[in-house]
Every structure is written in structure tokens, then in C-alpha cells.
Amino acid sequence: xxxxxxxxxxxxxxxxxxxxxxxxxxxxxxxxxxxxxxxxxxxxxxxxxxxxxxxxxxxxxxxxxxxxxxxxxxxxxxxxxxxxxxxxxxxxxxxxxxxxxxxxxxxxxxxxxxxxx
Numbered sequence: 001x002x003x004x005x006x007x008x009x010x011x012x013x014x015x016x017x018x019x020x021x022x023x024x025x026x027x028x029x030x031x032x033x034x035x036x037x038x039x040x041x042x043x044x045x046x047x048x049x050x051x052x053x054x055x056x057x058x059x060x061x062x063x064x065x066x067x068x069x070x071x072x073x074x075x076x077x078x079x080x081x082x083x084x085x086x087x088x089x090x091x092x093x094x095x096x097x098x099x100x101x102x103x104x105x106x107x108x109x110x111x112x113x114x115x116x117x
Contacts, residue, residue, distance in 0.1 A: 017101050018087040018089065019087075020101045021102045022084055022085070023084060024083065025084075026048060026076070026078050026083075026084070027082070029076060029102075032102075033074075037049055037050055037051045038051075039078075045077055046077065046079075047076070048078055049073055049074070049075050050073070051071065052091075053069045056070045070091070071091045071092060072090075072092070073090050074087070074088075074094075
């Protein structure tokens with residue numbers, strides 16, 4: 001079962017940004033975030049994934065290089081009408097993700113938490 005994961009950073013948490021896309025079409029999300037890296041159907045649910053990697057400096061230890069890549073995966077659940085009905089994220093660098101607020105929510109309107117069940 002997929003559940004909500006929330007993380008906060010700055011004035012607009014990633015959870016708030018993800019919440020703002022509830023009810024939006026996949027086309028609207030793709031216009032803001034770019035096309036998904038992958039979409040799949042799992043147990044009858046359509047899931048679309050956006051993967052972000054970025055370099056990070058980490059102090060060298062042993063034989064490991066001082067630079068590494070950190071990852072954030074944002075996943076949206078899309079219904080039969082092509083609308084967002086749920087979301088989740090996972091990764092090391094999600095607080096700095098490029099996930100934006102849905103345009104209709106930029107005026108500061110309320111956002112509702114959505115869980116993928």
C-alpha cells in the first residue's frame with residue numbers, strides 16, 4: 001500500500017506542492033514538470049514517475065569519491081479521466097525538488113492531503 005509521506009522545507013513544503021496537483025490532468029502536470037520518466041500500471045493503478053538526480057558533495061571516506069548523486073522520485077496516481085488522485089515521493093533530495101505548485105493553487109488557495117490507497 002502506498003501512503004502519504006510528508007516533508008517540509010521553507011515556506012512551501014513538498015507535501016503542499018504535491019497536494020496542489022490533486023484533480024489536475026496529467027497533461028497539466030507534464031507541462032509544468034516535463035514528461036514523466038515512466039508510467040506503469042500496478043494492480044490496476046496507473047502510476048507516473050518523475051526521477052530527479054543531482055550531484056552532492058560528501059566528505060570522502062575510504063575509497064569513495066567525494067561526489068555522489070542524490071535521488072528524488074515523485075509518483076502521481078492517475079485515474080481513468082487522466083486526473084491526479086494521489087501521490088507519494090521518496091528519496092534523499094526531495095526538499096529541493098523541482099516540483100512546482102499547481103498554477104491554480106499559486107494564489108494561496110487551500111490544498112487537500114491525498115493518499116494513494
